[in-house]
Amino acid sequence: MSEYIRVKGNIVEKTGGVSRVYAKGGIEHNSNGFIDYFAENYTYGEPEKYVSVFPKILYVNGHFYNEDGTFEGKVNEVENEGSAEDVYTCTGKSKMKNEKGEEIVTYNNIQLLKENEKNITHSDFCYIAYVVKMEAGEDDFKELKCIAYTSFNRSINVKSTWKKLLSTSYSSVGNKKEMKSSLDDNKSKLTRKAIFYVLGGEDDLTNGAELWDGTDFLAWGNSEMNPYNKVGQNKFDEYKFIEIPKDIYDSFLAANGNSTKYGDKGNHNEKNDPGTHEHVKKKVKQIIKGKDGKPVLGKDGKPTFEEIEIPSKIKYKIPASDFENKDYWISGNFYYDTGVKATNGISGTINAGKSIFWKLTKIRLTSDNPK
Template identity: 40%
Template structure:
């Protein structure tokens, strides 16, 4: 039966079996306002007509579009197989949807589709955990994307990374309307890029600090655990892109001072100070962190949560929090 039809079944003395009943089939096309996206991230179009139901700020997914003439012969666009996207039981605003997609796009580092899918789901997981919307969370310090990129993604953007980002956000939001929708990240709520491998634990001074050694994660969490398989995958991907070293803009002296330790070096490139770090950092080769066969770091200071790596995609590693 066509989805645009309504089946009315008469009830006789509380009996709804198909006997002595009257069936009435009425054609119905409901015209809805909103922005419509294919699940692959393609923008299909929008409706904003006063006679339609709903708001143009609503966001729908669809399986495609077609044209149909109304009674007057006017050609109308219809969107097929639509689903309304919601967040926290409310219709997500198109403006917020566009901003989420754009931030996810700039959080990613590769051309690998899964990287953007996983970032969107990790953002969804953490926003649910702390009771915020996805955009509220991404618009905070949770996302390191510059403020100038925390703006709406234009509907005209149809490059591959824009499509991957929209598709990832759509996939995550489907979890609000489909209880069977799975989380591909195994409950990840955080992620890190190449700097995690470059800055290490406590041997090298961070490029943006004159006092802080190592990546912040090693101070912030009770322990960090990475399976050997995921660690090797992460290293292979990052070194495959960067080689054996990675440069960062630095506030250090261009000549390494005696107060600095570690293996990083300095140079000036186009009048900018650079700190050059080994990939992976020497800290990751220390045997004390591999006694179980997997990487395991234990913070000397007690923290509320530990971190366990769940997956790697592109040049990003994803973490789930484990309450201690």
């Protein structure tokens, strides 16, 4: 292949570095006028080895996601290295020419994702993404990062894989499955970004948290009969103590408002129902039945109805009375000794969204009793 360039004017080339010309045969300079060389020094030596002007291209298989969480594409070629189940981040894709001069699609600045030094599979990645996404309330990147890092921390502590942990009752998400790569809504993309954040080794903003709770913790405390006919939130029965630095508590409280409602399962004995919560009922019509169990018919021969009230919602004031008890704020931070014989207590490390995140601790970590 030859290249012939002919111009009627001048050709000026400027470069900020070194300009090199390689040729397998000779290099000729011809001029009808003169040839000028301007340089402080001239050197002569052996011909240098050709250096490709094309960037190095890695031919690998895998699923490729933009750093913003967008799915860019999948590669699965026999001649490529790696598995199509590998997952990479990239900064987009572009077209360029390879060393043969062929135009190809490339993924830019790729980074292989690993979980504890092992390539994470695309199947596991999508499963983790689905659960983390469903655990978060809003399109809140901070909350998604906290949920991702907290569950990842827990998986390490219990010596499990991330996906396996999330498949257990550790996560209350129902009907768990893999999140589709094609989803490009904001929450899906932010969820993937949160997982990139964790697997990329970014700073753990949860400070080692392994557990978290939502609005129910503030609504039930250890004094309200919850919808499952049990007094209090389960953390008060499982850990030696509960502590929350005041700034984290204030942020958590502000995020959850003044009240919340849960579905009423109709299992409360309202004559002996601890707490100040309110049972909200709704009126419905039902068919009146006789002693024989058959509908009572009206003059028109049609079934008759009556209006009754049935359980609908349980409304809880936020916060529960425990959090307003000054005895638990003597140090300036919330501290509740549960009396439970357990090895660890839990300490709030951060609020994100409507959730608070917990670190397992054996001693108080707040400023009045530093670690």
